[in-house]
Amino acid sequence: MAVLGSIIKSAIDLRDNLVTEDSPVEAQHKVLKNLLEKAQNTSFGKYYGFKEILNSENIEKSFSKAIPFHDYNKMTTEWWCRVHDGFEDITWPGKPTYFAISSGTTGKTSKRIPVTDAMIEAIRNTGIKQVGALTNFDLPPDFFEKEIMMLGSSTDLEKRDEFKEGEISGISASNIPFWFRGYYKPGEEIAKIADWDERVQTIAERAHEWDIGALSGIPSWMELMIKKVIEHNNLDTIHDIWPNLQVYTSGGVAFQPYEKSFNKLLAHPITIIDTYLASEGFIAYQQRPDTTSMKLVTDNGIYFEFVPFKPEYVNKDGSITQEAPILNLSEVEKDTDYVLIMSSVSGAWRYLIGDTIAFTNLEKAEIIITGRTKFFLNVVGSQLSVNKMETALRELEQQFDIELPEFTIAAIKIDDEFYHHWYLGTTAKIEGDKLSEALDNALKEANKNYKVARGKALKGIKVTTVSPSVFHEWSAKNKKKGGQVKMEKVMDEEKFADWEEFVKAIQQ
Structure with missing residues (x-):
């Protein structure tokens, strides 16, 4: 019997039974009040x-009513530029210890987002809550003795003036609690390797030394x-070397597009748990097994607001109009797409993170990520969100028994007529015309606005298939491999032209 695992599991269960939580709405009220009290004497707090x-x-x-919406550019130009220069008490008391470097999925230059000690503590506390939630997933006691492979960005943070910089996954891994370090793999030495290919090669060489129970x-x-x-x-599946692997924690990206190809690497099914960790904070995590939704972290350093995700409220660059209606947690509705707005202990105020979400359970404040404000294709009124695109692609996977883990799309004009041009990442050999027809029909089923557009100005779709590796190489060329890097799903005309040139060059 796994004695240590039983003790750990029992301790977690006991803690969860002793801890009482406010309702999500009550918790949010307390968080906002605390944020305002802590920051009232900052430059931002005095100004507003x-x-x-x-x-x-x-x-x-x-x-x-008092504070306008801020995207990264507005927040940086008006406030964070002084934080970058080393001034204190600007948007949060004191100075941040770190800056999270993020190019996201659309940025041409890296963003430098403050990460305060209070945010590090909030991320750590949410991480502990997530570990505690594992007891809800009916895992055997010996699971709690196994090691956890956390594949993020390098923990070898760069020094810039008085601050340290890196991706949020690297910052978080460099601040793991001392009691967790014995479980953490690949370990501090390997995690500091900056080159992703070298780090992964080292992991492959050392893999036999570890007893991995979970991946993240x-x-x-x-x-x-x-x-x-x-x-x-020289294995058949990953279970040949890590036989006790039982859990995979996905980070900030929906797992469903990767499910078919991922499962082929396993000898048997494992438990999939979604989490939502962004450069701006630990936003949500899956708390229970009978849903794929995530619990919004309502009691830990972040206050949330929500703008209905409608074309009239979203500008072309993905920002939102200052006149857009704003809702708090007590006012939202189920199954409605919202733009997520955050205020946090890192000194982000009414901050547009760029993601859209929908509530699946109001009482538990559970959400799913539905897309990005910039990944919203509304040329000629098609109103296609990433969520609708993913729904259609899952239909194609079933219809043709193929894997489509990656895609990108752009609106193009041919002879003064509009088309959607899709690039699908797959190794399957299927004629583009067949995929185009099937995808077109699936999109009509998934989105009535798309169906209307197809009867008017949107003349059709084109599909080009490429290897999924092309998408990975594109990310490596434009940003870097690993970490929080995510593929852009919707491209503008200029970016799409670059993409097509890249595809031609890599296929020659």
């Missing part, structure tokens, strides 16, 4: 009258790592 907001009858409404990381990069371990060690 946090003290007056705290004395108002309804601090949620007063807060949203972005699905596309995790899949490549597993393939490298299998190839290097």
Whole structure:
């Protein structure tokens, strides 16, 4: 019997039974009040009258009325530029210890997002809650004795002036609690290797030394790592070397597009748990097994607001109009797409993170990620969100029994007529015309607005298939491999032209 695992599991169960939680709405009220109290004497707090907001009858409404929405550019130009220069008490008391470097999926230059000690603590506390939630998944006691492979960006953070910089996964891994370090793999030495290919090769060479029970990381990069371990060690599946692997925690990206190809690397099914860790904070995690939704972290350093995701509220660059209606957690509705707005202990205020979400359970504040504000294709009124695109692609996977883990799309004009041009990542050999017809029909089923557009100005779709590896190489060329790097799903005309030139060059 796994005695240590039983003790750990029992301790987690006991902690969960002793801890009582406020309702999500009550927790959010407390978080907002705490944020305003802590930051009222900062430059930002004085400018926007946090003290007056705290004395108002309804601090949620007063807060949203007093402060405009901020995207990264507005936040940086008006406030964070001084934080970057080393000034203190600008948007949060003191100075941040770190900056999270993020190019996201669309940025041409890296963003430098403050990560304060308070945010590090909040991320750590949410991580502990997530570990505690594992007891809900009916895992055997010996699971809690196994090691966890966390595949993120390098923990060898760069020094810039008085600050340290890196991707949020690297910052988080460099701040893991001391009691967790014995379980953490690939370990501090390998995690510091900056070159992703070298780091993964080293993991493959050392894989036999570890007893991995859980994996954590972005699905596309995790899949490549597993393939490298299998190839290097001449295995059939990853379970040949890690027989006790039972859990995979996906990070910030929906797992469904990768499910078919991922499962081929396994000898038997494992438990999939979704999480939502962004450069701006640990936003949500899956708390229970009978759903694929994630619990919004409502009691730990982040206050959330929501804007209905409608074309009239979203600008061409993905930002939202200042006149857009704003809702707090008590006002949202189920199964409705919202733009996510955050205020946090890192000094982000009414900040547009760029993601869209939908609530699946209001009482539990459970959500799914539905897309990106910039990944919204509304040329000629098609109103295609990433969520609708993914739904159609899952239909294609079933219809043709193929794997489609990666894609990108752009609206193009041919002889003054509009088309959608899709690039699908697959190794299957199927005629483009057949895929085009099937995808067109699936999109009509998934989205009534698309169906209307297809009867008017949108003349059709084109499909080009390429190897999924092309998408990985594109990410490596434009950003870097591994970490939080995600493929852009919708491209503008300029980016799409670059993409097509890249595809031609790599296929020659």
